[in-house]
Amino acid sequence: CNSHGLSPHxxxxxxxxxxxxxxxxDSGDIALLPAxxxxxxxxxxxxxxxxxLPDIAEQFFAVTLQRHFGLGILDELLSQS
Known part of the structure; x- marks a missing residue:
């Protein structure tokens, strides 16, 4: 907001x-959120x-426990990061 000269309430x-x-x-106000x-x-x-606003990004984190039986799809997903 500062870089655009805006002072939001x-x-x-x-x-x-x-x-x-x-x-x-439901509020009638402006919100900044993913479309x-x-x-x-x-x-x-x-x-x-x-x-x-293309320069704004959100990060997601996964927290897992070690399991006796692995989930292949989860292992594949986590290896992509």
Whole structure:
């Protein structure tokens, strides 16, 4: 926001995508979230896309326990990182 000269009034900070989806849909405020989270609302016109920010990324981490029987698909997925 600073780099674009914006001074937002922050109403909520949410870590849960389902809650963020509900707030974006029901509050009438602007929300910054991945379009995939609200794709149905964008398609049916409930929400509008105002801007895309390609330089913003989100990281996901997987925490696993060592198992006696491995899950091949999980091993393959984790080896790609």
């Amino acid at each position: 922050i109403c909520a900070e949410v870590d849960d995508m389902a809650m963020l989806r509900l707030l974006a849909r 995939v989270v609200v794709q149905d609302e964008l398609l049916n016109g409930t929400l509008q896309l105002y801007a895309e």
